[in-house]
Amino acid sequence: MLDWKEALERASTFLADRSRSWASSNVRIVPEDCFIEAHRFIAPYDRIEFLDHGDRDSQLAGNLPISVDLTTGDCVFITWQDAEGFMDRGLL
Template sequence: MLAKEVAFSQAERFLAEKSKEWGEGALRLDKENSFSDGDTLIALYDTIAYLDHGDEKQRLGGNMPIEVDMRTGTCRLLSFEEVLEYMNKGLIQ
């Protein structure tokens, strides 16, 4: 089982690669609002402008959180249905 900080490092690398594909630059994990669910870390992220300065105009919309398997370190984006399940549980706003 990976330590939480190692899982966050995996998510950071995954986000860096994905943000290149998306053409997005200044993104960062939102560790404060990320959470564990069993053997997975659900890592939320947003723009640095929003996270550091609260700039609502820079806030992402529709971004799917990153799931990190804490046994293997494998990362993937959650599906819309999975996000809805977490929203219904009150874990994602």
């Protein structure tokens, strides 16, 4: 079972790998917005220009957080259905 720190590292590596081909690849996990739901670590992310400098024009919209399976360490982007459920409960 991964702990918080290990899950955050897995999510960060996954995001770095996936974002290399994106037009806006200057992104970072937002640790203070991460949470654990059942067996998953959920890791929202955004562009660094927004996170560090408050540049609202740089803020991402429609990006799905990363889910890290705490048992296997596998990473995927959450589904829209997952996102809606988390938003309904005030987690995202």
